[in-house]
Amino acid sequence: MSDILGKVVAKIDGTQLVINKGLRDKIKLGDIFQVYNLGNELFDPDTNESLGKMRLICGTGIVIDVQDKQSTVLSNKISTINEKKIVTRSGINAIIGGTKEEYINPKEIRDDFAGILIGETIAKLVEK
Numbered sequence: 001m002s003d004i005l006g007k008v009v010a011k012i013d014g015t016q017l018v019i020n021k022g023l024r025d026k027i028k029l030g031d032i033f034q035v036y037n038l039g040n041e042l043f044d045p046d047t048n049e050s051l052g053k054m055r056l057i058c059g060t061g062i063v064i065d066v067q068d069k070q071s072t073v074l075s076n077k078i079s080t081i082n083e084k085k086i087v088t089r090s091g092i093n094a095i096i097g098g099t100k101e102e103y104i105n106p107k108e109i110r111d112d113f114a115g116i117l118i119g120e121t122i123a124k125l126v127e128k
Contacts, residue, residue, distance in 0.1 A: 004124040014112030015075045019122050022069045031063040032125045033073050035116055058116045077111040
């Protein structure tokens with residue numbers, strides 16, 4: 001994580017968010033952000049010392065537009081969905097194997113920021 005923390009200020013659609021950080025905060029195209037909310041406070045079982053609140057990760061995204069005080073973040077998680085087709089065999093193959101499943105037409109879709117609310121916390125991921 002980095003010291004650049006901000007908030008989600010708008011949802012454009014399921015795959016794009018607007019955050020309250022921009023050029024004045026040294027945000028640039030291609031920066032990666034993690035969106036999270038804070039869960040329960042955690043405590044060390046031996047010392048009972050507070051370890052802080054647990055981060056519940058909601059998603060990650062890449063900056064695709066930067067303005068002075070705001071940036072647009074696009075979800076950067078891609079999933080592949082396959083259509084399933086059942087193939088029925090005939091003749092001797094039907095006796096041996098019956099039917100088989102084939103996956104056709106793989107499609108890549110961009111995962112959305114489902115469940116993310118206005119006000120969720122964002123943090124810039126540090127480049128390696």
